Amino acid sequence: METTKFTLSEEEMPTSWYNVQADLPQPLPPLLHPGTHEPTILPPPLFASELIKQEFSTERFIEIPEELQQILRMWRPTPLYRAHRLEKALDTPARIFYKYEGVSPAGSHKLNTSVVQAYYARQDGIKRLATETGAGQWGSALAIGCSFIGLECKVYMVRVSYNQKPYRRILMETFGATCVPSPSTDTQAGRDILSENPDSPGSLGIAISEAVEDAMHRDDTYYSLGSVLNHVLMHQTVVGLEVKTQMEKAGVYPDIIAGCIGGGSNFAGVILPFIPDKLKGKRIQIIAVEPEACPTLTKGPDMYDFGDVARLTPLIKMFTLGHTFVPPPVHAGGLRYHGLAPIICHLNRLGLIEARAEHQVAVFQSAVQFARTEGIVPAPEPAHAVKVVIDEALKCKESGEAKTILLALSGHGYFDLASYEAYLTGKLIDYEYPREKVEEALSKVPKV
């Protein structure tokens, strides 16, 4: 019998997060204060004290509190699959594995951190979390996380998505969260924008400003972020730690790992636990996949920039297309970010990972092939990594190599079927790299 699913028992779920900061050959560049350009930390009134500690910790393993472990076990350990049917369809000697996070109640990996952030907020006596969401993936995950921990949740959802994706909003409301279209009348930032432009479609930048203002003006509220930050990436390492156990039990080790990058948390979750092996000389090709329309790692310079349009964050050393850059409207909304997690940028800087950019039409073509063979409709974001995995498997067919390829499949696309319809009806278009817009955005980045 050929094994298809590599499952782990609940006892085998990791009980600690892996903190790659313990193993980096050079430490991360510091965050800089936007005014003074002096090294700084995350603003304390916005984040739980434990999260701020985690953000700068260099301890190798940080224990997951027992109550959180119990909640994570509702969907963890998640399955690792062998893609027998896709391999057959491609007629490749490669062995393709995928780690699937779509089994979580939120349908993606995002719940791995949202529930943790809610937990540590409650530990500080906080009653409520505020956040922004674009397409709604992160907002739903935080709504569910807050529901499990017993916190209120307020989500500022970019108005155009709020109107286009009612199911995401309803999902948040089903879990008891309040979701408003941003710009909203609930904050000064929102009211200012609406008074200038009552029909503003909103943007992630505006929604961040609203959520941060909300959290700053209420003693009972923290702000919550779904990617980019070190502690968020660390919370996702349960994924990669599980993969390591699962592959070991299957008697294989990856020659190639591919994952998509937007903020970087899905990619980090899978690959960070493999970094110590790579540092010890293990040959393993780690590929970060991004859209051609927003090619942060393949085309962006490595410099200090803001994490958000409104310049509310500290300055972060990263590959960036400029914080004012608005990427073309590719369907993978979660990959439309001008920057990238500092940890992933650092690994790229150190030559430990490589990057590849893909066009969305080819990405959806690969995703449909994946669905028809493996039965899972990938979300548009990880579909980018599916494309690269298929490319690499076809290279193996040419060379005759039986490489072991691991795909980070961060979530399903059941809330993104409109994108599939656009592809199936030939309405999907590719966007060339918007060089001039990026150059303009980069010219607005402050010199440090």
Add this chain to the structure above:
Amino acid sequence: METTKFTLSEEEMPTSWYNVQADLPQPLPPLLHPGTHEPTILPPPLFASELIKQEFSTERFIEIPEELQQILRMWRPTPLYRAHRLEKALDTPARIFYKYEGVSPAGSHKLNTSVVQAYYARQDGIKRLATETGAGQWGSALAIGCSFIGLECKVYMVRVSYNQKPYRRILMETFGATCVPSPSTDTQAGRDILSENPDSPGSLGIAISEAVEDAMHRDDTYYSLGSVLNHVLMHQTVVGLEVKTQMEKAGVYPDIIAGCIGGGSNFAGVILPFIPDKLKGKRIQIIAVEPEACPTLTKGPDMYDFGDVARLTPLIKMFTLGHTFVPPPVHAGGLRYHGLAPIICHLNRLGLIEARAEHQVAVFQSAVQFARTEGIVPAPEPAHAVKVVIDEALKCKESGEAKTILLALSGHGYFDLASYEAYLTGKLIDYEYPREKVEEALSKVPKV
């Protein structure tokens, strides 16, 4: 550590279906020919020869072909969960377990039979399956099943649902199926109705007529049905066989099993493997849950009736509200059927199961409580069983009994969030039992 998920390895997946017809104390009443009222079988040009054999078999176990086992292992065995968090919220001594079929690529149990029907059709040299679908659950499952087996798939989808639920249609198309709104111009039945009423919203009865006509007029095509028939129910017994192993390993046995009934296949899948125990004297309360608006088992008489509006099926001995009865538009579309699987009717006739009817507002209230504690949004159909499980758990709280309750959670509600929105915004209404309409429909049932 409290165990939350009871998983099985792939080796532990059942390799045979359980056929309850081997153990029935009295055999099923025969199907009758609609004209002669003589005992008859399923019409051979419509169904695979192996399925017709299975329909009337009295062998206790029928082996699952190896290729099918491999496909089923893509999502099977499915998890059995202990609802620790729901128990805590209810403050009940009851132990609540649920078997979750939402992890299948189709999001429900339906794929357990669709892939089997496609397999046996291909064995007969058939290239294509035709079916009808209401809300789209069965149509998606058949589309995916055909995609796995390499068959074409044509789905006639009730026009009003086709327009209201575009995501279901796109899902079918993503898996390569053709989905048309019914009435369509592709069949004589459809053209006839459209010439009389170009704006016809369609109905399941019309869609069945179209799918059957399609299959009858093409040599390369069979017709496929998602519930009711004996072989369909048998294909679902992998679910209950797994539950038995999982509960045995957990050291528990159910005092109560609750599942929803529309056609009856989800309910059958879970409960049939427990019937031999019950026949041997094991005390186990088996509750079939239906909507108050369509109370087949609680209010319908036990008589011969047609399975469809167009009188295309043989006459079936069953509890029925009359084949011309059109149930009120409750959100659980899968439970809006005038009749019920002959096997389930027979078990009710023999006193082996009991029935309960529920109103949808209370059903959604229970479903939201389930979602917020257990993290899974139930489809509106199994939400009916969630209501009964919560009721029984609360009875245990009163009596102090620590009963073991098993819930058949047949699928998730991520394509049904509009129903949740109706509930959350107070727009959901209950429908009283439409006694007069049922009496009128029953008067049209032919006397046998």
